[in-house]
Amino acid sequence: MKALVKERAEPGLWLVDVPEPEVGPGEVLIRVLRTGICGTDLHIRSFDAWARQTLRTPLVVGHEFCGEVVEIGPGPEGATDIAVGDLVSGEGHIVCGKCRNCMAGRRHLCRNTVGLGVNRDGAFAEYVVLPASNVWVHRTPVDPDIAAIFDPFGNAVHTALSFPLVGEDVLITGAGPIGLMAAAVATHVGARNVVITDLSPERLAIADKLGVTLALNVGEHPISDGMARLGMREGFDVGLEMSGNPRALRDMIATMTHGGKIAMLGLPAEEFAVDFATIVTSMLTIKGIYGREMFETWYNMSVLLEKGLDLSPVITDRFSYRDFDAAFDTAASGRTGKIIMDWTA
Numbered sequence: 354m355k356a357l358v359k360e361r362a363e364p365g366l367w368l369v370d371v372p373e374p375e376v377g378p379g380e381v382l383i384r385v386l387r388t389g390i391c392g393t394d395l396h397i398r399s400f401d402a403w404a405r406q407t408l409r410t411p412l413v414v415g416h417e418f419c420g421e422v423v424e425i426g427p428g429p430e431g432a433t434d435i436a437v438g439d440l441v442s443g444e445g446h447i448v449c450g451k452c453r454n455c456m457a458g459r460r461h462l463c464r465n466t467v468g469l470g471v472n473r474d475g476a477f478a479e480y481v482v483l484p485a486s487n488v489w490v491h492r493t494p495v496d497p498d499i500a501a502i503f504d505p506f507g508n509a510v511h512t513a514l515s516f517p518l519v520g521e522d523v524l525i526t527g528a529g530p531i532g533l534m535a536a537a538v539a540t541h542v543g544a545r546n547v548v549i550t551d552l553s554p555e556r557l558a559i560a561d562k563l564g565v566t567l568a569l570n571v572g573e574h575p576i577s578d579g580m581a582r583l584g585m586r587e588g589f590d591v592g593l594e595m596s597g598n599p600r601a602l603r604d605m606i607a608t609m610t611h612g613g614k615i616a617m618l619g620l621p622a623e624e625f626a627v628d629f630a631t632i633v634t635s636m637l638t639i640k641g642i643y644g645r646e647m648f649e650t651w652y653n654m655s656v657l658l659e660k661g662l663d664l665s666p667v668i669t670d671r672f673s674y675r676d677f678d679a680a681f682d683t684a685a686s687g688r689t690g691k692i693i694m695d696w697t698a
């Protein structure tokens with residue numbers, strides 16, 4: 354089968370023929386239909402310091418995908434509700450099932466998490482194998498492009514639903530694909546003002562299509578300008594940090610109301626200083642978010658879509674997997690929404 358492989362410990366990815374993965378006990382073989390490109394995949398292609406430290410080659414990359422079940426392995430613990438032909442997405446965090454958090458049902462907190470397309474062969478391929486317990490079956494109709502991005506959609510939903518949003522003023526820093534989806538969710542579930550910031554006019558224009566209250570270019574206006582325009586006097590109730598940028602978190606801390614809650618998904622590249630005196634005296638809560646809750650976030654995602662959440666503006670470009678370099682270059686531009694690769698075209 355064709356697969357996009359990190360063959361050597363150097364920048365680049367290679368589209369090569371590799372053996373089809375074998376389906377073991379408790380596993381499911383999936384024919385990949387569509388995949389999404391994540392920032393992680395860009396790090397793997399450019400082979401930055403994180404990738405050099407983390408990866409073992411050769412590795413089939415990719416973790417955002419949807420596909421069709423073609424085979425169910427023997428001894429299907431938990432696979433009884435999966436059928437050949439089902440449209441499925443995959444939870445890319447494979448957990449141990451044995452640590453204290455796993456045993457208590459807090460699988461998103463497993464210390465032994467293995468990442469699809471990072472620590473084991475991934476989904477940028479014609480076929481992928483996953484444990485049955487990591488397979489999410491779509492029981493209601495869903496566009497395969499959207500099904501392909503359930504992983505980052507789950508990051509957005511996990512973050513956005515970390516704190517109650519109904520009637521709240523919400524600040525989202527970073528209008529990358531995940532910030533955009535979080536903005537759509539916050540608007541859909543009944544936040545009062547949803548303000549999203551970025552430096553990219555193209556990304557802010559996508560946010561406008563999602564019905565946010567205000568898409569603010571922080572290269573041109575401080576957040577306080579936006580608050581004044583909306584008649585906000587006390588600060589944001591909830592902050593969703595989706596950029597990993599130090600200035601964004603500092604701006605957020607400075608514009609939260611007393612008792613405000615921050616959910617932080619953005620991954621900073623290195624340590625940086627923040628105003629802890631304000632965190633203390635304003636009694637802010639800051640919660641780190643990693644991955645998706647298994648499988649409460651997945652349930653939330655399916656129901657949000659069923660109840661009319663429209664993510665279609667978030668997907669801006671589609672490529673055949675054969676044109677992967679162009680697809681990756683487009684994703685790396687930082688000016689688009691989500692990029693989809695089609696594995697059937």
Ligand code: NAD
Binds near residue numbers: 529600687
């Ligand atoms: P992305 O890099 O595409 O988007 C980040 C956006 O932040 C960019 O559009 C950038 O222009 C913007 N930005 C930069 N500085 C800013 C500032 N000062 N104010 C406002 N916006 C600013 O990333 P993404 O794929 O949407 O992911 C969002 C973040 O979440 C990234 O940091 C990523 O590493 C992280 N992430 C975390 C997890 C997790 O499990 N915690 C999972 C996936 C991604």
Ligand code: ZN
Binds near residue numbers: 453455463466
């Ligand atoms: Zn575990």
